[in-house]
Amino acid sequence: MPFVNIRITKEEISSDQKRRLIEGVTKLLQDVLGKNPATTFVIIDEVETDNWGIAGEQVTTKRKREAKS
Template sequence: MPYVNIKVTDEGVTPAQKAALIHGVTKLLQDVLNKNPATTVVVIDEVNTDNWGISGEQVTELRKQAALK
């Protein structure tokens, strides 16, 4: 039973986009590894940008800096 955990920042991912991710990952595992879609689990976690860091900086701050440019 494959288990896939997708983590994204909580910046407006729509239900339709989440459904597309779940469908696409399930199909990919079926096509590449011949896994049964009925036993494939996909979980999407949305992480607040204060809790996500890149290069030692919170994504919240990086987004603010990018908006000023």
Template sequence: MPYVKIQVTDEGVTSSQKQRLIAQTTEMLSDVLNKDPATTFVVIEEVPLENWGISGLPVHELRRKQQR
């Protein structure tokens, strides 16, 4: 019974994109590990951008620096 948690920033991921992530992740686990899709759980969590950091900086600050 695989459980996969996908975290993305809350920057407009569409329902269609989420559906594709769920379907393709389930398919991959079935193909690679021979897991039953009926017992495969995929959870997508949208994290507020202000709560996401890279290289020791909040994403919005990192992007601001990269634009300079």
């Protein structure tokens, strides 16, 4: 009965991409650990780029800087 939480930045992810993540993670847990898909939960959290920091910087700022270069 695994529980998986995937946190990614909120940047135009389609419903189909979410479906593929959910299917893929569920299959992985079945393949590696023999976990029953029926009781495998996957939750995807999409986080605003203003609310995610890496290297002490908001992803919003990072994206702008990268777009310029």
